[in-house]
Amino acid sequence: MHTGSCLCGAVRYEVDGDIRNVTHCHCSMCRKAHGSAFGSYGSVRREQFRFLQGEEHLVPYESSEGVRRRFCSACGASLLWLSEHRFPEWVSFALGTLDTPFVPPKQRHIHVASKAEWHEVTDAWPQQPD
Ligand SMILES: [Zn+2]
Numbered sequence: 193m194h195t196g197s198c199l200c201g202a203v204r205y206e207v208d209g210d211i212r213n214v215t216h217c218h219c220s221m222c223r224k225a226h227g228s229a230f231g232s233y234g235s236v237r238r239e240q241f242r243f244l245q246g247e248e249h250l251v252p253y254e255s256s257e258g259v260r261r262r263f264c265s266a267c268g269a270s271l272l273w274l275s276e277h278r279f280p281e282w283v284s285f286a287l288g289t290l291d292t293p294f295v296p297p298k299q300r301h302i303h304v305a306s307k308a309e310w311h312e313v314t315d316a317w318p319q320q321p322d
């Protein structure tokens with residue numbers, strides 16, 4: 193069991209199950225949404241993700257067709273990435289919002305072809321260009 197929250201603490205969630213598919217996405221949308229070199233996500237099945245409080249503070253933003261990002265309206269923290277069409281059974285959450293310790297067994301970088309010029313990927317995890 194893991195718990196997480198946004199920057200201001202208004203939104204809190206728990207994850208009951210294995211966190212899968214730990215991904216660092218270097219696409220320009222994730223860079224902008226997170227204001228950083230890349231967005232880091234973990235994924236769980238929808239039924240394994242539960243809000244503990246503050247879901248009403250989340251604002252949706254459709255960054256591309258069928259892809260909804262949800263962020264906290266009070267502090268702006270990016271929390272969720274949801275794809276209704278491609279991954280309807282999964283919730284991807286911003287890994288940086290976890291409050292409990294988590295060391296993923298595997299990680300990967302995606303959309304590395306779009307990465308910021310000022311950032312170098314220096315770890316040994318697999319890299320996908322798109
Ligand atoms: Zn917040």
Ligand SMILES: [Zn+2]
Nearest residue numbers: 217218219222
């Ligand atoms: Zn991305």
